[in-house]
Amino acid sequence: MTRIASLRPEFVEFIPDDLARGVLYVSMQYATAAHSCCCGCGREVVTPLSPTDWKLIFDGRSVSLEPSIGNWSFPCQSHYWIRHNHIRWAPHWSAAQIAAGRGYDAAAKSRYFDSLDQEQTKMDEHDHLAFGKPTPTPTFWQRIRKWWS
Ligand SMILES: [Zn+2]
Structure with missing residues (x-):
């Protein structure tokens, strides 16, 4: 091919x-x-x-x-x-790497999203600029979640 x-x-x-x-x-x-x-x-x-x-x-x-x-x-x-x-x-991954990567990423991302949710709560209480990074839009994160779940 x-x-x-x-x-x-x-x-x-x-x-x-x-x-x-x-x-x-x-x-x-x-x-x-x-x-x-x-x-x-x-x-x-x-x-x-x-x-x-x-x-x-x-x-x-x-x-x-x-x-x-x-x-x-x-x-x-x-x-x-x-x-x-x-x-x-993108660099080629073997099937095993994809499976491992997906499992790892799903866990890592779930932790990350949890922390984002917590940050979001904090951000609602405090100045957004204090975190020094843009607030992710909901649709973007929803899409990534859908992608990795
Ligand atoms: Zn193909």
Whole structure:
């Protein structure tokens, strides 16, 4: 399988049944983007565009998607970012590492979120600026929680 190094955006109304390699299909009407997995396995990666899913950035020439694409449910388990039409690959993790990492991260994140909740309570009582970092928006953390649970 040959990895795809870049994607070019194609704005369509309907996402086609057969996705051409190297094309990021974007349907504004249905707030959805889709592409053929960049590892070359050919699986269809559908990324809904919404405040709690993915965000598409089109600068007039190239597209970027946020957050990263983590195809954990595919056999390839590829993980990459789409930045200005280019694919940036995350370091490869074995299945065992992903399982271990997810378990570890879930526990770590749950502790982290608990502490965030506590901080949030403190922040409500005190000056926000004293903590020296921006308050995370609820949708962002809800999404991460959903992602890791
Ligand atoms: Zn793949």
